[in-house]
Amino acid sequence: MNLYDLLQDNAGVNITINSDMLNTLLDDVQPVDFKAIIHPNATENEKVTAPDRQKYVVIVEELLRLATVRQWGICKNAAFVYLYNGAFWSELDKEVLQNFLGSSAERMNMPKYDARQYTVREHLLKQFLVTGFQAMPENNEKILINLKNGTFEIDNEGNGILRPVNKADFLKYQLPFEYIPNIQQNFVTEKSIYE
DSSP: OOHHHHHHHTTTOOOOOHHHHHHHHHHHOOOOOHHHHHOTTOOTTSOOOOOHHHHHHHHHHHHHHHHHHTTOEEEEETTEEEEEOSSOEEEEOHHHHHHHHHHHHHHTTOOHHHHTOHHHHHHHHHHHHHHTBOOOOOOOSOEEEEETTEEEEEOTTSOEEEEOOOGGGOOOOOOSSOOOTTOOOOOOOHHHHOO
């Protein structure tokens, strides 16, 4: 079984603690051949180099790919960095991300003392902030409520449907209960407060 098959078998495993997610992703990181990725058409006899600035791009793209394989996500949105755990997005401290990027670079075959250099980690973070950018979804005037068993979507006419969670919704929470159809819920509404 190769790494991709192993990850597919564990895809969608819901981990909600950022440090657990980053440790799991770090375990997934494998050495890469930077020269082969940067120069895929180079012949064996051709002398090619892999400048650090190009390695930064490879490292960030590989981490984004590994997160996608697990059905997770890492992105920069507005002034913040977020992790998607398969259910909702949560904010990640940039210094934590910077440390994770350096550790990942080392595992991908960047020389140990280069990957631990503060300027390299700064460059990796800056590269992530560009490559990992994700815009907020357009407001489609639907109400989305993220629940344990899916996202309840209410349209403009007040009709609701439960659908699978979608990381593109960019929801930053998940309520701690499931939607159960055809059950009377006791919700507090503005009308019930004044009755």
